[in-house]
Amino acid sequence: MTSPDAPAATLADVVDIVHRRYDPSTAAEWDSVGLTCGDPDQPVRRVLLAVDAVAVTVEEALGWGADLLVTHHPLLFRPVTSVAATTPAGRLVHRLVRGGCALLAAHTNADVARDGVSDALADVLGVRDTAPVLPSAAEPSTGVGRVGDLDAEVSLGRFAMLVRDALPRTAHGVRVAGDADRAVRRVAVLGGSGGDDLAAASRVGADVVVTSDLRHHVASDHLAAGGPALVDVAHFASEWPWLPVAARLLAADLAARGFAVVTRVSTLVTDPWTDRL
């Protein structure tokens, strides 16, 4: 525990610390990670973590007096030529800059890393002894997704209830494809949209895959090919478990350098789907 009188880190310090855990050079080529706005010299005493930089989380950050909002999804994805407050993203940039709150995104770099999004998802689901589904060439202990084993075999139906209870509640809920009585023990998790990597999850011997955003034909073709059962959760819910992990590591890393910081994890559900009838 660092004394509350300890000096505040600068934004540059915090960015450096986050990037040591979640190296931006490991992000996908199409991605846009790192600082969206903020002055590297500004002090950072309060950090809010959220999956998305949207109006409600930006308001939460400003209302709490955060100096930095760390999100998983980048606010500005594609190249932009204007951040005028004439677009939703431009308005948020204005709100953040006026409120003195920086914005930092750790996206695909946080997906592949150790203690990243898929590690956190595996952990809350009780999946042990994990390895990447698709190991990175440069560092095979990191990579896309994680596969590992539950402590004991359970039915698919029971496992789906475990998933429901372990993740934030959303209107999307938990969708299951497969025989509810089928036994599962080896679990692959693909945080975020995992539709492109289902074949890889089959190859590593998973009994069931937990991911999100699965489309009709992707799920149907995968099952017809004899692939593992599918558990489809809200995209937001699959990524949220990373936030407490990232908050804990950030606080510990800053304390190790003698800096005081207060972190908070947003519990607002930013999944765009709000109802299911």
Ligand SMILES: [Zn+2]
């Ligand atoms: Zn995502």
